[in-house]
Amino acid sequence: MTGVQRFANRIEQIKGVGNYIVARNDGQIVIHNLENPEKLTSLVTIGGFHAQSIQKTLGFSEFGYLIYIRPQNQNLIIFSLDKYYLGILQKIDSNQTQLIEEVSRFLFNLKNQKKTDNTSKEEEH
């Protein structure tokens, strides 16, 4: 099992996660659990890209998440992770706030780990 598969397994374990997709910012699919991932990949990539465009225009920090709101909380939530986007289709009537908090915490830990290490590396030099 690869690291990315383990990443996906961790995402799947979060309560409220139905389907998911990880795509690179150039639209290439990294991993997913959809039957037909192409359309959702385009949406995740386009949504993430334009959310980051707004971020640059307004001088905001990195975007936290983008939500496509649908009835019964069957929302699509897009997160950024370095040069990747993670798209999650919520399960019907699941708790959106809890899902976002758990995924954000998980991704924050991953990003923070990398930043900490990069800082240490710079300090070494």
Add this chain to the structure above:
Amino acid sequence: MQQLIDDLKSIPGVIGAYVFRTNQGVQCSNLPSIFKPERIADITKSLIKIHTAGKQNFADLVEVFINYEESMLFCRQFTPSNYVMAVCDPGMNLGVLAMSLNMALEEVSGRVAAEEASPPEVQEAEVLEQPAAPAPPAAASPPSFEKGPLAKPLEEMSKLLAKILGPMALIVFDDTVAKWAAGRTPTPSDLPELVDSLCREIDDSEKAKRYQELVQSYLPAA
């Protein structure tokens, strides 16, 4: 329209709002002056693209929220050619905003749609597949090495792996340590075996060699 955005702005947490009409631009705005017209135009273009892409995939799309550390953006299409956008505090309750907007729009939507006097745009869209079956049960947590002789070397090895693998390292490291420690109480003399397992996970001979060099000082002397 002005009443609509003024109603929105009166909701605690809403910084300001505006209405955008396709091919005609911003109809009215009560955003703070820091939002220059050219900036509003730029973010509107992006918001419309985000919304349109969503509508092409989800026929039942209601609205879009984007959360940044500083603010939250909101976009809803309330007639075929009219959109209301709002800028809110990041901690804004989405449900409150949506409900308030629903009430404010009840009055406005019908009138604006009649004014437009144009047939509604038919958008072909399909609903993507339904969520899959429930996720498998959570795997057992990795053993804790927060104390004892392995605490420091494992902490450093985990950080060093992140230099090689990036953000995925945390997952790979935890999982490999869990396998390595399964069914025994590992000691520092077992660390080289863990490094070998991690190098196999890296799956790149150059990076694996680099990792071995980096962790050398945390391994027991041969």
